[in-house]
Amino acid sequence: MPEYQAPKEEMTFVINEIAGMTNIVATKKYAEISPDVVDAILEEAGKFCSEVLSPLNQSGDVQGSKLENGIVRTPDGFKKAYKKFSQAGWNGMPFDEKYGGQNLPWLLTTAVGEMIQSANMSFGLCPLLTQGAIELLSKHGNEELKETYLNKMIAGEWPGTMNLTEPQAGTDLSQIRTKAVKDGEKYRVHGTKIYITYGDHDLAENIIHMVLARIQGGPEGNRGISLFVVPKFLVNKDGSLEAKNDLRVVSLEHKLGIKASPTAVMSYGDNYGAEAYIVGKENHGIEYMFTMMNNARLAVGLQGVAIAERAYQKARTFALERKQSKCIGSTSKEPVAIIEHPDVKRMLLSMKCQTEATRCLAYFVAANLDISECHNDKKMREEAKIIVDILTPVVKAWGSDTGIEVANTGIQIHGGMGFIEESGAPQLLRDARITSIYEGTNGIQANDLVFRKIIIDKGKGLKAIIKIMVNSLSKISSNQDPQFKKMKIKFEVALKALEDATEWILTSQKENPCEVAAGAVPYLRLLGLVCGGWLLIRGASLAAKKSNINKIDYSFFKKKLISAQFFCDHFIIQVKSLARTVTNGGKITHSVSSSDF
Numbered sequence: 001m002p003e004y005q006a007p008k009e010e011m012t013f014v015i016n017e018i019a020g021m022t023n024i025v026a027t028k029k030y031a032e033i034s035p036d037v038v039d040a041i042l043e044e045a046g047k048f049c050s051e052v053l054s055p056l057n058q059s060g061d062v063q064g065s066k067l068e069n070g071i072v073r074t075p076d077g078f079k080k081a082y083k084k085f086s087q088a089g090w091n092g093m094p095f096d097e098k099y100g101g102q103n104l105p106w107l108l109t110t111a112v113g114e115m116i117q118s119a120n121m122s123f124g125l126c127p128l129l130t131q132g133a134i135e136l137l138s139k140h141g142n143e144e145l146k147e148t149y150l151n152k153m154i155a156g157e158w159p160g161t162m163n164l165t166e167p168q169a170g171t172d173l174s175q176i177r178t179k180a181v182k183d184g185e186k187y188r189v190h191g192t193k194i195y196i197t198y199g200d201h202d203l204a205e206n207i208i209h210m211v212l213a214r215i216q217g218g219p220e221g222n223r224g225i226s227l228f229v230v231p232k233f234l235v236n237k238d239g240s241l242e243a244k245n246d247l248r249v250v251s252l253e254h255k256l257g258i259k260a261s262p263t264a265v266m267s268y269g270d271n272y273g274a275e276a277y278i279v280g281k282e283n284h285g286i287e288y289m290f291t292m293m294n295n296a297r298l299a300v301g302l303q304g305v306a307i308a309e310r311a312y313q314k315a316r317t318f319a320l321e322r323k324q325s326k327c328i329g330s331t332s333k334e335p336v337a338i339i340e341h342p343d344v345k346r347m348l349l350s351m352k353c354q355t356e357a358t359r360c361l362a363y364f365v366a367a368n369l370d371i372s373e374c375h376n377d378k379k380m381r382e383e384a385k386i387i388v389d390i391l392t393p394v395v396k397a398w399g400s401d402t403g404i405e406v407a408n409t410g411i412q413i414h415g416g417m418g419f420i421e422e423s424g425a426p427q428l429l430r431d432a433r434i435t436s437i438y439e440g441t442n443g444i445q446a447n448d449l450v451f452r453k454i455i456i457d458k459g460k461g462l463k464a465i466i467k468i469m470v471n472s473l474s475k476i477s478s479n480q481d482p483q484f485k486k487m488k489i490k491f492e493v494a495l496k497a498l499e500d501a502t503e504w505i506l507t508s509q510k511e512n513p514c515e516v517a518a519g520a521v522p523y524l525r526l527l528g529l530v531c532g533g534w535l536l537i538r539g540a541s542l543a544a545k546k547s548n549i550n551k552i553d554y555s556f557f558k559k560k561l562i563s564a565q566f567f568c569d570h571f572i573i574q575v576k577s578l579a580r581t582v583t584n585g586g587k588i589t590h591s592v593s594s595s596d597f
Contacts, residue, residue, distance in 0.1 A: 002317050003054040004119045004310055006046030009556070010356070011111045012039065017542045018360050018535055019367035024105050029374040038108060045112040048088065049119035052081050057120040060260030061427050065201065067252045067262075072200040075260045078123060082203040086156025090116070091127050095134055099150035110302060110366040114359070117306035121431045122260035124303075126159050126198045132295035133160025133210050137229070140280045140288040148235055149208055158231075159204050162292055163193040163211040163266065171444060173212065173286060174221040178268065180213040180228060180276060188273025189213050189230055192250070192265065195438070199264025200232070200249040206241060207232040210292060211268065211276065212285050219283060227285035228276035230268065246274045257430030294392055296439045298369075301395035302362050304403030307432040308355040311403075311410035314425060315351060318414050319344055338413075347413050350570060351406045353563040356539075357532030357571075358399045364535060365391045386461040387468075390453045391531065393445035397521075398528030400435035401442060407432045446520035449527070455509050459502055462527075466495065469534045476541045483565055487537050490568045491530075494575035498530050501579040515586030522585065526578040533564075533572040540564040 015021050015038060025033050060075040067073075085091065094109040095101025109131075116124040134153050137145055152158040169175035178191025189211060193199075200207065209230040218224035234242040250265040268274040280288050319339035327336045338344045365388055372384035407429040411418035418425045436442045454462055473491065476484055501523055509516045540560040547557040 002314070003050050004057075004115075004313065005050055006042070006115045006118070007309060008042050008046055010359070011042060011114070013539070013543070013556070014360055014363045015107060015111060017546075018539050019107055019363040021105075021107065021367070023375070023380075024107060024367060024370045027371075027374045027376060029103070030105050030370070033105065033108070041104075041108060042111060044088075045090065045115050048085070048090070049115040052084055053116065053119035053123055056081060056123065056260075058424055058427060060120065060122055061257075061431075064259040065252060065262035067249060070248065072202060072249055072252065072262050072264070074201050074203060074262065078260065079203055081123065082126070082156070085127070086204075091130060091156035092154040094131075095150075095154050096138065099138075099146065100154045105367075105370045107363060107367045107370055110298075110363055113299060114302055114306045114309070114362075117303045118310045120260075121303060121307065122258045124306075125258065125261045126201070126203060127156070128296065128299045128303075129162055129197060130156070130160040131299070132162065132292035133208060135295050136210060136227075136288060136292040137279070139291050140227075141229075142280075145229060145277060145279065148239070149229065149231075152206070152239075153208060157204055158206040158208050159198060159201075160208045160210060161196055161198055162289075162296065163196055163199075163209050163230075164289070165195045166192060167194055171441070173225065176212055176214055176225055178211065178213040180215045180226060180278075181273060182215070183273070183275075187213075187215070187228060187276045187278060188269060189228060189276040190269030190273055192267050194265050195253070196264045196266045197438075198262060199266045201262050205233070206235075209247070209266070210279075210289070212289060213276070215282055222286050224283055225285040226282050227279040227288045229279060230274050230276045234275055246271050255434075257427065257433055293439060297392055297396040297445070298362070298365065300435050300439045301358070301397070301399030303435050304399035304401070304432065305355060305359045305362055307403040307428055307435070308351065308358065308406035311407040311425070311428045311432075312348070312351040312355050314428070315410040315413040316348060318417070318423075319348060322415075344413060347409050349562070349566045351409050353536065353567040354402050354406055354532075354571070356563050357536050357567055358395075358402045358528075360535035360539060361391065361528065361531050362395050362399060364531075365395050383464065386464055390449070390461050390465060393449040393453070394524055394528050394531065396439065397436070397442035397445035397449075397524050398532075400432070401525070402528075403432045403435055404429070442524075443521055446524040447517060449524050450505060450516060450520040451509075454502065454505060459506050462502060465531075466499070469495070469531075472538055473534065476537070481544065481561065483561060484537070484541060487540075487564060487568045490572050491533055491537060494530050494533065494572045497576045497579035498526060501526060501582040504583045512586070512590075514590040518586030518589035519582035522578045522581045526575050526582065529571050529575050529578070533567055536560075536564040536567050 024030050056077045063075040065072055065074050092101040093104045094106050097103045153160055166176055180187040180189050211228045211230045212225050213228055214224050215226050231245055233244055236242050247268045250267050253263040320337055322338050323335045324338050325335055326333055327340045368384040368387040372381050372388055375381045411425045411429060414423055414425045417423045505516050543557040543560040547554050
């Protein structure tokens with residue numbers, strides 16, 4: 001099976017031209033990030049992922065992680081790869097130099113994150129969660145917690161986890177029963193958590209768990225939940241490790257995919273209670289945990305992009321090499337590479353343009369995350385925050401749904417071989433399948449988008465995003481390729497459908513909230529397609545300008561134009577029908593009772 005190769009040219013183009021690296025390096029914080037720095041980081045990350053992580057992807061899937069005598073053992077090669085990963089500094093890219101970070105933009109971190117997840121998603125889940133835990137502690141931890149944990153976590157020596165779910169409390173965190181009892185300056189935690197990714201493993205000397213628990217005597221529901229740091233091994237004042245904390249792995253889940261990643265059932269406080277340290281104030285745990293959750297949601301959407309890229313690469317290679325049947329319309333009876341057949345071209349273009357569209361959106365949101373946190377202009381910070389808030393659930397849900405769809409199409413291109421594990425194609429679909437479920441199912445993301453992002457501010461934030469799209473496309477010159485005019489017309493129809501669907505949501509949500517909820521998922525897809533189409537059209541226009549200036553980039557521009565055209569012809573045109581589903585489809589859904597099934 002060919003190893004993953006990072007699409008560095010594509011990534012560099014999206015970073016610089018579409019996401020807008022110039023706005024980021026214009027800030028004081030990132031002023032020293034030059035194009036050479038970006039190129040060097042992408043080059044080295046690409047090598048590491050193709051040479052170290054990718055070769056472990058299939059073998060790790062076959063071997064899986066195992067629990068033996070209370071010890072979790074990851075697949076052969078993972079421990080050595082993680083040590084190389086940490087020593088190379090990949091874990092600390094976006095974090096504060098004060099604690100050993102590299103002070104690099106989230107945009108660049110996102111591109112490297114895509115490479116890691118493409119090369120080996122099971123491996124990449126460990127740093128993905130550590131990254132979120134670091135951001136959480138950086139923003140909400142007191143100085144003692146930061147001094148104790150951040151240096152080691154940023155260095156990759158102490159990875160982090162997220163402990164939310166319990167057997168009786170999945171999405172509804174108000175049902176959490178894990179309790180915390182105050183014990184002097186610390187707390188003792190007792191309870192069981194399930195689905196804990198990398199809840200235990202042999203990659204590092206310590207593991208730092210972020211655990212939601214209810215303090216005894218606190219309020220009921222979400223208001224009574226607090227957040228705690230619970231280390232696997234207790235830490236002395238000098239930073240050395242002490243005794244093992246009162247926590248253990250009960251079992252590892254047997255999963256459809258990401259089998260190399262240990263997903264644990266964790267028990268806290270079987271004996272004296274797991275020693276824990278509160279983050280921030282009591283009863284504000286959900287609020288603080290959303291920092292980590294939103295970080296993870298963007299990262300999971302990026303996993304969808306990553307799996308789609310890997311599936312596309314695999315399918316393209318197979319289609320170029322596999323010869324079967326003569327070409328339609330040809331007089332030759334010789335079999336041709338299947339990439340010459342129209343339906344295979346259609347499937348490959350579908351995979352390619354959807355991957356590019358979701359990548360553009362993920363990077364665009366990452367760039368706005370950087371701008372929202374450090375731009376010198378307050379108005380730009382505020383506008384960027386609106387973009388991040390509204391589009392985070394879209395990146396997560398549309399990105400992960402697309403990754404599943406693209407991986408599934410990749411199996412189809414392989415034909416019978418796609419159903420055989422040795423081809424590697426099934427693993428990508430199995431690994432991708434979890435992404436639409438964890439970090440909040442995609443139905444929850446859609447409800448978050450509609451009820452908490454669109455309705456709550458009466459659509460003002462979305463209207464601001466629409467204005468940005470309209471203004472940027474209005475700058476596309478009419479004397480460019482005539483295909484741009486056709487694409488703009490199709491986009492304008494889709495934009496009108498988005499506006500109509502949004503207006504219906506705003507006017508219907510009080511009287512018919514259940515009908516609005518029933519249309520939330522198609523609405524999120526609708527918004528994803530509009531944003532993705534906008535970015536692809538804009539990207540093709542920018543590539544055309546570079547082609548005209550340099551006279552050497554025509555082939556790249558042609559590929560950008562093909563992707564944008566195909567996306568408009570096959571996906572943007574879906575928006576109008578999706579809008580009708582949003583405005584009409586909820587009636588029958590809401591009218592059905594449980595006895596009708």
